[in-house]
Amino acid sequence: MKAIFALLLLALPAQGFSQAAAASPADRYIEAAVRESYVYKNYLQDDDIKVVSADGAVTLTGIISAEFYRSLAEVTAADVPGVRSVDNRLELKGSLPSANSDAWFREKVKAALKFRRSTSGGAIEVDVKDGMVTLRGVAASQAQKELAGEYAGNIEGIKGLSNEMTVAPAPKLKPRSTSEKIDDISVSALVRMALQLHRSTSGIQVAVSSKLGVVTVGGRAASLAEKNLVTRLIGDVNGVKKVKNRMTIGRP
Secondary structure, three states: OHHHHHHHHHHHHHHHHHHHHOOOHHHHHHHHHHHOOHHHHHOOOOOEEEEEEEOOEEEEEEEEOOOHHHHHHHHHHHOOOOOOEEEEOOEEOOOOOOOOOHHHHHHHHHHHHHOEOOOOOOEEEEEEEOOEEEEEEEEOOHHHHHHHHHHHHOOOOOOEEEEOOEEOOOOOOOOOOHHHOOOHHHHHHHHHHHHHHOOOOOOOOEEEEEEOOEEEEEEEEOOHHHHHHHHHHHHOEOOOOEEEEOOEEOOO
């Protein structure tokens, strides 16, 4: 009896390997779509993330370098066609910053600036002390400096903002090549993150979809001003070419 039990134990790893190797085409597509997305190649490329899909149930494991990458990885995987659920088991490298600490606010500000077309390319330094945010570095224009201040200043919980960025026109950049274009899965994920990070839109429940960079958003806005704010914030997200805002106005 003991010999039979031992043989069964030895057979388990091989059986598990066989099941993993026999992943369905749909699961292989999901895993590849997540790994090949713009988000994973440009924001998570230095992190050790493993993506496994089983009948559309995705599990994320590995180590990430910043806390906000946990949510970014999850919303990206959740938007892949065929995904039914996401089990996010990602762990942060090093200790997790405590909520509302200076390190915690710094990560949120950096994330808010990173996902925006108008601020992602700038050399922006973020310093936080006692909840007060200071921005330094060089902006390509006065408009870029003002937008950086707006996005950083709208992080929930910060006590104040000092924008000490200087303005110096940057050299004209070459058009983005075809290989660098952002896939729709990544566009939708970046839109969701941008809305979550902004104080005025973090609590709004929205439905987001993207096709060839055209983002359609649904849901309910409390006012026309709130709806217009959603449109403006989405329009400045990396990869967004056009916004179709179909949100209704009024309280439920």
